[in-house]
Amino acid sequence: ExxxxxxxxxxxxxxxxxTLSCAASGFTFRSYSMNWVRQxxxxxxxxxxxxxxxxxxxxxxxxxxGRFTISRDNAKNSLYLHMNSLRAxxxxxxxxxxxxxxxxxxxxxxxxxxxxxx
Amino acid sequence: xxxxxxxxxxxxxxxxERGTLSCRASQSVTSNLAWYxxxxxxxxxxxxxxxSTRATGIPARFSGSGSGxxxxxxxxxxxxxxxxxxxxxxxxxxxxxxxxxxxxxxx
Numbered sequence: 001e002x003x004x005x006x007x008x009x010x011x012x013x014x015x016x017x018x019t020l021s022c023a024a025s026g027f028t029f030r031s032y033s034m035n036w037v038r039q040x041x042x043x044x045x046x047x048x049x050x051x052x053x054x055x056x057x058x059x060x061x062x063x064x065x066g067r068f069t070i071s072r073d074n075a076k077n078s079l080y081l082h083m084n085s086l087r088a089x090x091x092x093x094x095x096x097x098x099x100x101x102x103x104x105x106x107x108x109x110x111x112x113x114x115x116x117x118x
Numbered sequence: 119x120x121x122x123x124x125x126x127x128x129x130x131x132x133x134x135e136r137g138t139l140s141c142r143a144s145q146s147v148t149s150n151l152a153w154y155x156x157x158x159x160x161x162x163x164x165x166x167x168x169x170s171t172r173a174t175g176i177p178a179r180f181s182g183s184g185s186g187x188x189x190x191x192x193x194x195x196x197x198x199x200x201x202x203x204x205x206x207x208x209x210x211x212x213x214x215x216x217x218x219x220x221x222x223x224x225x
Contacts, residue, residue, distance in 0.1 A: 110161055
C-alpha cells in the first residue's frame with residue numbers, strides 16, 4: 001500500500017525557517033517524481049514545488065522561489081521541503097504527493113500544518 | 119501562468135441526480151488535466167487524469183471529458199459520499215495550476 005507521511009509542521013514566527021519531511025513507503029520511491037502542494041485554511045490547492053526521480057529537474061511556484069528548497073533522499077525514501085524566510089501567507093497544510101499517471105498527483109499524504117504567526 | 123476557472127462555485131444537487139462540473143483553461147492544456155475530490159478534513163483524491171481516464175478504484179459514475187481549454191466532470195448519479203469539493207488541475211505547463219474548486223452540496 002502506498003503511504004506518504006508528512007511531518008515537521010508547526011508554529012513559527014515570520015522570517016523563521018522550517019523543514020518538512022515526507023516518508024514514502026509501499027512503492028519504489030526512486031522511480032517517481034514528487035511534489036509539494038499546499039492549502040491555506042479554507043482555501044483551494046496551490047502547487048508549491050516538484051522534483052524528478054533523480055533530482056535532475058526541479059520547479060517552484062513563483063510565490064516560494066528563492067525561499068523554499070525541495071530535495072529528496074532516495075536511500076531514505078524521503079522528500080523534503082526546506083522553507084526559509086517564512087511569511088504569514090505561507091500558512092497552510094502542506095501535502096506531499098506522488099506524481100503518477102501523466103503527471104497527475106495519484107497519491108497524497110495526510111498533510112502537515114504550517115502556521116506562520118507572531 | 120495558465121489560469122484554471124471552475125464553475126459553478128457551488129452546485130446543489132439531490133442524491134441520485136446528475137452533476138456536471140466545468141473547468142476552463144486560459145490557454146490550451148491539450149488533455150493534461152486532472153480532477154480531484156476533497157472531503158472535509160481529508161487530503162484530495164485523484165479521480166480523473168488525462169482529462170478522461172478514471173484513476174484506480176474510481177467508480178464508473180465519474181466521467182471526464184474535454185480537451186484544449188474546456189473540460190467537464192460528470193457524476194452520473196450522485197451518492198451521499200460524493201458531496202465534496204472538486205478541483206481541476208492542469209499539468210501541461212509550469213507552473214502547475216489548480217482551479218478554485220466546485221463545492222457539490224446536497225440540495
